Amino acid sequence: MKADEIVVLKSGLFAIISQVYTSSLHSTTISAFVVNLDITASIFQINLKCPDEVSYVVRESNDVIPPQHLKKFTLIISDNLKSSQLKCDLQVVNTAKKVVASRSIVLSKGHRCVCAWHCRCACDNHDHLRCEPLSLADYNRAGYLGQLPIETKGSSRFYITFLKYVICFFECLMVGGIMKAIGSLLIPSIGTFGLWFLFPNKAKGLKHYNEDKFRRVKVIYDEEGFPIHPVKHNRNVRFMPWYKQFAVNCLFFILALISNITYHHRKHKNYFSLSPSNSSSGHTTTYRYSPIEEGSILGSKSKNGSEDHLAEKYVSNLIDAYHVYRNLSRPLGGVNCVPGTPYSVCGIFSKNVEGKYEFTPTPPFKQYWMMDRSPIKPGIELNPEPFCVTFNTAEEVLLANDITQYPRSIVINMISSL
Numbered sequence: 157m158k159a160d161e162i163v164v165l166k167s168g169l170f171a172i173i174s175q176v177y178t179s180s181l182h183s184t185t186i187s188a189f190v191v192n193l194d195i196t197a198s199i200f201q202i203n204l205k206c207p208d209e210v211s212y213v214v215r216e217s218n219d220v221i222p223p224q225h226l227k228k229f230t231l232i233i234s235d236n237l238k239s240s241q242l243k244c245d246l247q248v249v250n251t252a253k254k255v256v257a258s259r260s261i262v263l264s265k266g267h268r269c270v271c272a273w274h275c276r277c278a279c280d281n282h283d284h285l286r287c288e289p290l291s292l293a294d295y296n297r298a299g300y301l302g303q304l305p306i307e308t309k310g311s312s313r314f315y316i317t318f319l320k321y322v323i324c325f326f327e328c329l330m331v332g333g334i335m336k337a338i339g340s341l342l343i344p345s346i347g348t349f350g351l352w353f354l355f356p357n358k359a360k361g362l363k364h365y366n367e368d369k370f371r372r373v374k375v376i377y378d379e380e381g382f383p384i385h386p387v388k389h390n391r392n393v394r395f396m397p398w399y400k401q402f403a404v405n406c407l408f409f410i411l412a413l414i415s416n417i418t419y420h421h422r423k424h425k426n427y428f429s430l431s432p433s434n435s436s437s438g439h440t441t442t443y444r445y446s447p448i449e450e451g452s453i454l455g456s457k458s459k460n461g462s463e464d465h466l467a468e469k470y471v472s473n474l475i476d477a478y479h480v481y482r483n484l485s486r487p488l489g490g491v492n493c494v495p496g497t498p499y500s501v502c503g504i505f506s507k508n509v510e511g512k513y514e515f516t517p518t519p520p521f522k523q524y525w526m527m528d529r530s531p532i533k534p535g536i537e538l539n540p541e542p543f544c545v546t547f548n549t550a551e552e553v554l555l556a557n558d559i560t561q562y563p564r565s566i567v568i569n570m571i572s573s574l
Contacts (some may be wrong), residue, residue: 165193165195165196165197166194166398167196167197167198167199167250168194168196168199168200168250168251168252168254168256169193169198169250169256170192170193170194170199170255170256170299170428171191171192171193171194171198171200171248171250171257171275171299172189172190172191172193172222172257172260172298172299172300173188173189173190173246173257173258173298173299174189174190174191174226174272174273175186175188175270175271175272175273176188176189176246176259176261176270176271176272176277177188177269177270177271178261178262178263178264178268178269178271178277179266179269180237180263180264180265180266180267180268180319181266181267181268183232183233183264184206184232184233184237184265185230185231185232185233186212186230186231186232186246186261186263187229187230187231188202188228188229188230188231188246189226189227189228189229190202190221190224190226190227190228190229190248190257191224191225191226191299192221192224192225192226192227193224193299194223194224195224196223197221197222197223198221198223198250198561199219199220199221199250199251200221200227200248200249200250200256201214201248201249201253202214202229202231202246202247202249203246203247203249204231204244204245204246204247205245205246205247206242206243206244206245206263207242207243207244207245208238208239208242209304210233210235210242210414211233211234211235212231212233212234213231213234214230214231215439220225226514229302229310233263236409237263237265239265239393240264240266241262241263241264241265242262242263242264243260243261243262243263244260244261244262244263245258245259245260245261246258246259246260246261250574256299257297257299258297258298259271259297259298260277260294261277261525262277262279262400263367263519264279264281267279267280267281268280269440271287274287274289274290274293274295274300274305275287275288275289276288276289276290280561282407288352289304290304292304302314305354312446317318328336329410329413330406330407330409330410332408333406333407333408333409333410334406334407336349336406336408336409337402337403337405337408338406340402340516341402344367344394345392347398347401347402347405348392348393348394348401348497349392350408350412351395351396351401351404351405351408351512352383352391352393352395353394353412353415354404354408354411354412354415355396355404356382356404358395358396359382359391359395359516360377360381360382360383360397361374362383362393362395363375364395365383365386365393365394366393366394366395366397367393371388373386376389378391383395389562399483408472432573445515452508454462463552464550464551466554467549467550467551467553467554468550470550470553470554471550471553471554473561474505474553474559474560474561475505475506475507477505477561479503479518479568480502480503480504480505480515480560480561481500481501481502481503481559481560481561481562481563481564482500482501482503482515482517482543482545482559483498483499483500483501483556483558483559483560483563483565484498484499484500484501484543484558485498485499485565488542488543489521489539489541489542489543490523490536490537490538490539491538491568492524492526492532492536493525493526493527493568494527497527498527498564498565499527499544499565499566499567499568500563500564500565500566500567500568501517501567501568501569502517502518502563502567502569502570503515503516503517503518503543504516504518512546512547512548513546513547513548513549513550513552513553514545514546514547515544515545515546515559516540516544517538517540517543517544517569518569519540520537521537521538521539521540521543521569522534522535522536522537522538523535523536523538523568524568524569524570524571525566525567525568525570527566529566535571538569543553545559
């Protein structure tokens with residue numbers, strides 16, 4: 157071994173006061189944890205410096221601490237504290253009586269205090285033992301080397317806060333759904349509003365109306381296959397039992413949110429209403445109807461004449477309309493179409509001198525559009541006779557269910573497609 161490689165190892169040079177715990181509930185006790193940073197075993201002892209003279213006893217003083225090890229020192233103060241809170245300096249000295257580390261501590265009468273790592277002392281009666289970092293000078297004076305550790309804010313607090321907002325959001329959705337469910341007991345249309353969007357397959361599978369007054373009416377569907385109200389022509393019809401509908405409405409807004417996220421790629425022309433008045437052109441909404449039975453509620457005569465009044469009102473609206481439409485699904489008068497494909501013919505509805513009702517196609521009567529909405533140029537001349545129809549009474553018009561104020565499918569005899 158070379159002479160310049162020989163060094164003298166000294167002890168008692170470096171120590172850290174890592175943690176100090178004080179308790180002044182009955183008698184005052186101080187527990188200090190000292191770390192020996194030397195590479196040799198060292199002997200350290202503890203001193204306490206207070207503004208007032210305080211008598212104390214140190215247990216386990218002048219003990220050897222192995223290198224890179226921690227030792228606990230306990231101080232017991234025999235005197236009662238004269239003030240409610242006392243600040244003292246806890247010192248670590250070596251055998252040469254040199255202070256190698258010191259830390260300011262707090263003695264609080266009737267309380268416990270903690271002075272740990274890079275934090276100032278905090279007592280259990282103040283600020284919930286929150287960590288307030290030491291100054292760099294106090295940090296180094298306690299025996300630590302270098303800079304203060306960088307405080308990293310735990311992500312758990314963020315996630316907890318985020319979770320609280322999420323729970324609050326879903327609670328609001330739940331409250332809104334419960335209000336919708338309760339409102340459905342008073343106004344049925346509130347309960348059916350929007351349910352077709354959540355359960356499209358169930359809605360399209362409706363075989364009969366659940367409303368009592370329409371129970372014998374065959375279901376009417378729009379061109380997308382959804383059942384619609386036989387009078388209002390919107391999708392607000394009940395397709396499940398009332399108790400299931402009530403439960404679904406309680407979760408309506410949560411289910412709607414999930415449906416929007418899951419099926420966001422599906423684009424619906426109209427979400428909650430297919431009323432023609434909502435169309436930008438006034439004529440873009442089309443319908444697909446199933447025939448009405450002769451024995452249905454709308455086709456039968458009631459004692460109070462409410463169905464007669466409905467038929468008269470229906471016919472009156474047709475007469476007042478500038479154009480009406482006859483909706484067919486079979487080829488007539490030379491129409492170029494596949495049998496069973498629905499189409500509409502624009503015409504005029506009027507009442508003749510005999511008191512009967514007539515539908516006549518508007519001239520010139522030509523087919524300008526195929527069923528797939530591809531144009532026909534020039535238009536095909538059609539025979540208007542098969543499309544003309546006469547009804548004896550308003551009830552017959554209503555029962556026929558093929559003359560409407562708005563088209564149910566493509567209008568073949570208008571230059572501008574509907």
